[in-house]
């Protein structure tokens with residue numbers, strides 16, 4: 001049996017970083033996408049990263065970034081993983097991975113089984129995959145991710161990928177056990193599900209989410 005791992009994403013203040021780290025998060029994420037209510041600058045992230053223990057992997061979340069932005073972040077933040085949450089092609093994922101020498105996780109937005117199949121294109125070039133909900137076209141002001149939306153986890157059941165993958169999209173302490181059981185996920189990621197409002201993390205909710213997942217094995 002393997003312990004299910006966790007990522008808490010969209011951290012933008014020291015108290016939330018502390019809550020995630022001390023309560024056992026395996027990954028924490030900083031969002032470098034200015035339209036997001038959770039966005040941080042490279043300078044803010046560098047400051048926040050000082051309090052992160054080495055045991056926690058720092059993830060930089062980007063949406064169709066240019067090289068200059070990634071470089072600016074890496075100048076001050078010891079990223080252990082680059083999360084690409086835009087429309088990056090497999091070629092672009094490969095280029096980023098080779099240029100920066102850091103593991104890359106490609107996020108795929110899922111509405112139907114063909115979106116899961118599309119992940120196959122990234123298997124040769126990504127170190128990890130992440131599955132998030134695709135927002136419906138009717139959702140106004142939707143972000144590329146971080147919308148607090150779930151998708152049908154049954155689509156992932158029995159899926160076999162040659163690289164590790166994370167389950168994301170609307171996870172919180174109340175649904176994460178079912179999400180893990182149905183999807184078979186070994187790593188879960190949340191952002192909106194541990195917030196009091198978009199961009200404002202709830203410290204008690206971070207602790208509760210992590211405590212819930214700590215009891216899960218697959």
Ligand SMILES: O=C(O)c1ccccc1N[C@@H]1O[C@H](COP(=O)(O)O)[C@@H](O)[C@H]1O
Pocket residue numbers: 009010029031033036037038039061063085130132143144145146147148149168169170171189190191192193
């Ligand atoms: O969190 C954001 O603001 C964000 C912006 C742009 C792309 C992705 C973003 N968040 C990621 O989306 C998934 C699902 O988040 P949620 O739990 O549904 O809020 C997760 O990987 C976030 O890191």
